Amino acid sequence: GSLPGHDDVEAALDAAYERFRDLDDGVVVEDVPALADADPDLFGVALVDTAGAEHVRGDARHRFTIQSISKAFVYALVCQEIGHDAVLERVGVDNTGVPFDSVLAIEHDEGHPMNPMVNAGAIAATGLAPGESRAERWDFLVRGLSRFAGRDLAVDDAVYRSESQANQRNEGLALLLEGHGRLSGDALGVVDAYTRQCSLLVDARDLAVMGVTLANGGVNPLTREQVVDAPIARDTVSVLTSTGMYERSGEWLFEVGVPAKSGISGGIVMVSPGKGAVGTFSPRLDDAGNSVRGRRACSHLARSLGLDLFASR
Numbered sequence: 001g002s003l004p005g006h007d008d009v010e011a012a013l014d015a016a017y018e019r020f021r022d023l024d025d026g027v028v029v030e031d032v033p034a035l036a037d038a039d040p041d042l043f044g045v046a047l048v049d050t051a052g053a054e055h056v057r058g059d060a061r062h063r064f065t066i067q068s069i070s071k072a073f074v075y076a077l078v079c080q081e082i083g084h085d086a087v088l089e090r091v092g093v094d095n096t097g098v099p100f101d102s103v104l105a106i107e108h109d110e111g112h113p114m115n116p117m118v119n120a121g122a123i124a125a126t127g128l129a130p131g132e133s134r135a136e137r138w139d140f141l142v143r144g145l146s147r148f149a150g151r152d153l154a155v156d157d158a159v160y161r162s163e164s165q166a167n168q169r170n171e172g173l174a175l176l177l178e179g180h181g182r183l184s185g186d187a188l189g190v191v192d193a194y195t196r197q198c199s200l201l202v203d204a205r206d207l208a209v210m211g212v213t214l215a216n217g218g219v220n221p222l223t224r225e226q227v228v229d230a231p232i233a234r235d236t237v238s239v240l241t242s243t244g245m246y247e248r249s250g251e252w253l254f255e256v257g258v259p260a261k262s263g264i265s266g267g268i269v270m271v272s273p274g275k276g277a278v279g280t281f282s283p284r285l286d287d288a289g290n291s292v293r294g295r296r297a298c299s300h301l302a303r304s305l306g307l308d309l310f311a312s313r
């Protein structure tokens with residue numbers, strides 16, 4: 001199937017935005033000082049379909065740092081570079097059932113990180129970026145993420161510095177991976193690249209463009225560039241399905257039924273293969289770190305646009 005017609009999509013966006021814009025459950029992340037300042041009332045919703053048609057509501061052009069959502073696209077980029085089997089050897093595809101920064105993601109299977117959407121596995125994936133130097137590897141990451149977005153993404157220096165100064169947990173995860181022989185490259189250099197990738201500025205509309213590139217066989221429908229091959233886009237969406245919403249991935253699949261990835265600054269990207277993608281931004285989070293309004297808006301859109309993978313009609 002395909003998405004409903006233009007007017008129905010517009011009406012669904014209106015409803016998803018209007019119904020949840022006053023919902024004030026949840027709290028802005030506190031751990032990162034530069035993120036704690038975010039205006040809790042911001043709310044943006046965007047949808048881009050595989051033909052490149054765009055729909056935006058509210059603060060869909062307000063920029064924020066991509067955070068964990070970068071994990072999905074870096075995973076796709078390194079899979080494209082070294083291949084499905086080689087990546088699977090370095091990082092698994094099963095949910096951890098524990099928070100995203102947990103060390104259990106490493107200790108489960110002799111240091112083999114359980115999945116690329118929690119910090120341990122994401123750091124391992126970032127370590128697979130090719131290049132001779134830190135600068136070349138960063139260039140690979142930022143250029144690849146920018147191709148997904150269809151524009152040149154830039155780092156928010158204040159957030160990057162703030163996260164770098166309190167990065168002991170991620171550094172610990174990286175050193176532990178290295179100790180298990182599970183990390184390519186120098187551990188602290190890899191964490192630095194990971195922290196930079198998390199600090200890239202995007203808006204909800206960028207997330208929808210990045211997501212629709214995965215929904216569209218790896219081709220960005222706005223730039224028409226093939227960013228990754230279709231099987232790699234498919235693999236990435238498959239991993240999001242089981243792991244994209246941290247330890248709430250099962251609940252998300254049950255309630256929403258569409259693959260998605262969240263980040264602690266309040267973004268969500270939701271990917272509907274062959275149809276389109278939704279990007280949302282609202283900084284108030286639930287206790288797993290997922291945006292409360294974003295989740296409600298995604299759930300509403302999944303239902304009203306017929307995106308639920310498991311619904312037969």
Ligand code: GLN
Nearest residue numbers: 067068100198263264265
């Ligand atoms: N930069 C954050 C971290 O590594 C990203 C976490 C997230 O968005 N869940 O802890």
